[in-house]
Amino acid sequence: MENSNLNYLKNLNSNQKKAVLNLDGPCLIVAGAGSGKTKVLTTKVAHIVKKGKALPNQILCVTFTNKAAKEMKDRVSKILSNQDTGLPWFGTFHSICAKILRKHASAVNLSSNFTIIDQDDQVKLIKNICKAENIDIKEVAPKYVLSAIDKWKNNGLIPAKVIPNKKNFNESGILKIYKIYQQKLLDLNACDFGDLIMHTVIIFEKNKDILSIYSNNFKYMLVDEYQDTNFIQNKWLNLLTHKFKNICCVGDDDQSIYSWRGAEIKNFLNFKHEYKNTKIIKLEENYRSTQNILSTASKLISYNEDRLGKRLWTSGEEGELVKVNCYKNAKEEAINISDIVEQKLKDKFSLNNIAILVRAIFQTREFEERFLKIGMGYRIIGGIKFYERAEIKDCVAYLRLIFQKKDDLAFDRIINTPKRSIGDTAIKQINEFSTKHKICLEDASKKLIELNLIKPKTKIGLLKILNLLTKWRNDLLKKDHRKLMQIVLDESGYSAMLKNKKDLENENRLENIKELLNAMREFDNLESFLEHVALATAIDRDWEGKKINLMTMHASKGLEFDVVFLPGWEEGLFPHQKSMDEKGKAGLEEERRLAYVGITRAKKLSYISFAMNRFYQGDWIDCLASRFINELPDKNIEQVNILEDKIDDFEFNQDINFEKEVRSPGWMRLLKKLK
DNA sequence: ATGAGCTAGCTTTTT
DNA sequence: GCTAGCTCAT
Numbered sequence: 001m002e003n004s005n006l007n008y009l010k011n012l013n014s015n016q017k018k019a020v021l022n023l024d025g026p027c028l029i030v031a032g033a034g035s036g037k038t039k040v041l042t043t044k045v046a047h048i049v050k051k052g053k054a055l056p057n058q059i060l061c062v063t064f065t066n067k068a069a070k071e072m073k074d075r076v077s078k079i080l081s082n083q084d085t086g087l088p089w090f091g092t093f094h095s096i097c098a099k100i101l102r103k104h105a106s107a108v109n110l111s112s113n114f115t116i117i118d119q120d121d122q123v124k125l126i127k128n129i130c131k132a133e134n135i136d137i138k139e140v141a142p143k144y145v146l147s148a149i150d151k152w153k154n155n156g157l158i159p160a161k162v163i164p165n166k167k168n169f170n171e172s173g174i175l176k177i178y179k180i181y182q183q184k185l186l187d188l189n190a191c192d193f194g195d196l197i198m199h200t201v202i203i204f205e206k207n208k209d210i211l212s213i214y215s216n217n218f219k220y221m222l223v224d225e226y227q228d229t230n231f232i233q234n235k236w237l238n239l240l241t242h243k244f245k246n247i248c249c250v251g252d253d254d255q256s257i258y259s260w261r262g263a264e265i266k267n268f269l270n271f272k273h274e275y276k277n278t279k280i281i282k283l284e285e286n287y288r289s290t291q292n293i294l295s296t297a298s299k300l301i302s303y304n305e306d307r308l309g310k311r312l313w314t315s316g317e318e319g320e321l322v323k324v325n326c327y328k329n330a331k332e333e334a335i336n337i338s339d340i341v342e343q344k345l346k347d348k349f350s351l352n353n354i355a356i357l358v359r360a361i362f363q364t365r366e367f368e369e370r371f372l373k374i375g376m377g378y379r380i381i382g383g384i385k386f387y388e389r390a391e392i393k394d395c396v397a398y399l400r401l402i403f404q405k406k407d408d409l410a411f412d413r414i415i416n417t418p419k420r421s422i423g424d425t426a427i428k429q430i431n432e433f434s435t436k437h438k439i440c441l442e443d444a445s446k447k448l449i450e451l452n453l454i455k456p457k458t459k460i461g462l463l464k465i466l467n468l469l470t471k472w473r474n475d476l477l478k479k480d481h482r483k484l485m486q487i488v489l490d491e492s493g494y495s496a497m498l499k500n501k502k503d504l505e506n507e508n509r510l511e512n513i514k515e516l517l518n519a520m521r522e523f524d525n526l527e528s529f530l531e532h533v534a535l536a537t538a539i540d541r542d543w544e545g546k547k548i549n550l551m552t553m554h555a556s557k558g559l560e561f562d563v564v565f566l567p568g569w570e571e572g573l574f575p576h577q578k579s580m581d582e583k584g585k586a587g588l589e590e591e592r593r594l595a596y597v598g599i600t601r602a603k604k605l606s607y608i609s610f611a612m613n614r615f616y617q618g619d620w621i622d623c624l625a626s627r628f629i630n631e632l633p634d635k636n637i638e639q640v641n642i643l644e645d646k647i648d649d650f651e652f653n654q655d656i657n658f659e660k661e662v663r664s665p666g667w668m669r670l671l672k673k674l675k
Numbered sequence: 676a677t678g679a680g681c682t683a684g685c686t687t688t689t690t
Numbered sequence: 691g692c693t694a695g696c697t698c699a700t
Contacts, residue, residue, distance in 0.1 A: 063689085064689040064690075065689045065690080066689085066690085067689090068689085092689075092690060093689095093690075094689095094690045095690080116690090118690085119688085119690095193690050194690095196690085225689080228689075257687080258687085258688085258689075260686085260687065260688085261687090261688070261689080261690095359686070359687080360685095360686050360687070361686080361687085362685080362686090382687095382688085385688095419676085421676090423676065424676085534690085535690060536690085537688095537689085537690075552686085552687065552688090553687085554686090554687050554688075554689085555687090555688090555689090557689085558689095573686095576686055576687080577686095578686060578687095579686070579687085590687095594687085615691085616685095616691095617684090617685060617691070617692090618691040618692080619691085
C-alpha cells in the first residue's frame with residue numbers, strides 16, 4: 001500500500017499497524033501491559049495529520065493525567081517534527097472540560113473566572129454546611145457525605161435527579177446537604193472536579209448548538225486508559241463523537257484499579273454494543289518483560305473471572321525466575337531487600353531503574369529508615385503533593401482571592417494567616433452577615449466595618465487586609481503574577497511570619513515557596529497559573545541523581561523499571577482486608593489486577609516477598625502469605641525462605657542528601673534524631 | 676487565642 | 691503506635 005513509505009509505520013508490529021491505520025469508525029484497542037499502546041496512539045495521531053484527514057486542532061485526545069497528556073503531545077510532535085503542531089485538545093478530562101466550561105460558563109450560571117476547588121475545600125464546605133444546618137458531623141462524617149456526592153456526580157446525577165435509597169435513611173439527609181452544596185458552589189463561583197465534567201455534559205445536553213461546535217470540530221477522538229472512565233466521562237465522550245463516530249479507545253481491563261474512584265469497567269466491556277461496527281484490536285505482544293515475569297503475571301490474573309481475556313507473549317528471553325522470598329518480619333524484609341540492591345544489583349542497574357512497589361504508603365517507612373541508615377538515596381513518588389502543602393495552599397489562596405473576590409474558601413483560609421487578631425467570633429460574625437445578606441465574605445466584612453459592628457482591635461487587622469486586597473488587585477493590572485506573589489508575601493506579613501520562627505519546618509516552607517515562585521515563571525498570567533494549580537498536583541522534577549524509587553502500586557501504573565520489588569504480600573495487607581470487606585469478590589479481583597500491574601512493571605527482575613510478622617497499628621501481628629503467592633506458576637518462580645536475622649551493624653549516615661520533596665514519617669523521625 | 680489533652684481511625688487518591 | 695482534629699481550659 002501507499003502507506004508503506006511512511007517511515008513512522010515501519011517499526012510497528014502487524015496489530016499495532018492495523019490499529020494505527022484503522023482511522024475511521026469506532027475502534028477499541030485492548031492493549032496489554034507493555035504492548036506499546038502509547039506508541040500506537042501517538043503514531044495514529046501523526047498519521048491522521050500526515051494523511052490530511054484532520055487538522056491538529058480537530059483531534060481530541062483524552063488522558064487521565066497531565067503527565068500522560070504531555071508525553072503524548074511531545075511524542076506526536078516528534079514524529080511530525082517539521083510540522084507545526086498545536087494539539088490544543090490534548091489533555092485530561094478535567095482540563096479539557098475546564099476549557100470548554102470557561103467558554104460557556106453562563107449556561108450553568110457560573111462566570112468564566114470560576115475557581116476549581118480541591119478535596120480539602122470540598123470537605124471544608126461540607127463542614128460549613130453541616131454547621132449551618134445543625135447536622136452533627138459525628139453522625140455523618142463529612143468525608144462520607146463527600147464520597148456520596150462524588151458518586152452521584154460520577155453518575156451524572158444533579159440533586160434533583162437523585163432518588164434516595166429509602167433503606168439507607170442517611171441518604172436523604174446527605175441529599176439535602178448535596179443540594180445546599182451545589183448552591184454554595186454557585187454562590188462561590190466555583191466548581192469541584194466532578195462539576196467540571198457534569199456541568200459540561202449538562203451544557204451539551206441542553207444546548208445542541210454548543211455541543212455541535214465541538215462535535216463538528218472533533219473529527220477524531222482518542223481516549224487513553226479507557227478502562228478507568230466513569231459513567232459521566234463516557235457520556236461526555238458519547239455526546240462529542242455523535243457526529244463523526246471516529247472514536248478510538250485504548251485500555252486494558254486487567255489494569256482497571258480505580259473503581260473506588262468511580263471507574264466502570266462496564267464502559268470498556270460494553271463498548272462494542274454501544275457503538276455499531278466497532279473494530280476490536282488486541283495488542284498482545286509485550287516488549288517490556290521477560291517470559292518468566294510475563295507468565296507469572298498472566299497466570300495470576302487468570303484467576304479473575306471478570307475479564308475480556310487476552311494472552312500476552314514476548315519473543316524476548318526467558319530471563320531469571322521470579323523470586324519469591326519469605327522473611328521473618330517486615331524489618332528483615334527491608335534489610336534483605338536493601339542488601340540485595342547493595343550487593344547484587346547496584347553495579348548492574350542504575351538505582352533509578354529499581355523500584356519498590358507497596359500496597360499502602362505506610363509500608364515505605366520501614367524501607368526509608370533502612371535507606372537512611374545505610375545512606376542509600378531514595379525518592380518517594382506520591383505522598384503529600386506539592387500543591388497540597390499548607391504554605392503553598394496559603395499562597396495560592398491569596399492569589400485566588402485577589403483573582404476572584406467571591407472565593408470565600410480562600411478568604412477563610414488567609415484572613416487570619418498571618419495573625420491579624422481576627423478571631424473566631426469575628427469570623428463567625430462575618431459568616432452570619434454574609435449568609436443573611438447573600439453577599440460574599442469580603443463584602444460582608446466591609447459592610448460590618450461600615451456599620452461599626454467590629455471590635456476596634458479586630459477592625460484594625462481587618463481593614464488592613466481589606467485595603468491590601470484592593471491594592472493587590474490594582475497591582476495585578478500593572479505587574480505580572482510572579483511579582484504580585486512576591487509583593488503579597490511581603491506585604492501580608494506571610495514571609496515575616498515564617499522567617500521569625502526559625503526552625504527546620506519553616507525553613508522548608510520558605511524553600512517550597514521559592515519553588516512555587518519558580519514554577520510560576522512557566523505561566524503567562526495569573527489565570528493560567530491558577531488553572532494549572534487546580535488541575536495539577538506535583539511539580540515535575542527531581543529525576544536527577546541516582547535514587548531508588550518507592551511508591552504504591554497505584555502510583556506505578558504506566559511506569560516501568562528494570563528491577564521491581566513487591567514486598568508485603570500478606571493476607572489482609574495484600575489483598576487488602578478492607579477492599580474485600582467492602583466489595584467482596586469484585587474487591588478481591590481489583591486487588592489481583594493491582595498485583596498484575598505491579599508485576600508487569602518489571603522488565604528484567606522481579607522480587608515478590610512476604611513477612612511472617614509485622615508491626616502494624618501498634619501491635620505485632622502474625623501474617624499469612626497472600627493467597628496471590630499460591631496463584632503464581634511454580635515453573636516460573638523460585639521460592640526461598642530467609643528466616644535468620646541479619647546482623648545489622650550500620651551506623652546512621654548523617655551526610656545523606658535526603659529527600660526534601662516528601663515529608664514522610666521516616667524522614668521526619670531522622671530529623672528528630674539528628675536534632 | 677493558644678496549647679494541652681483526648682479520641683478516632685488507620686488503602687489506594689490519575690483530577 | 692501515631693497523628694490529625696477536635697474540645698476545653700487558660
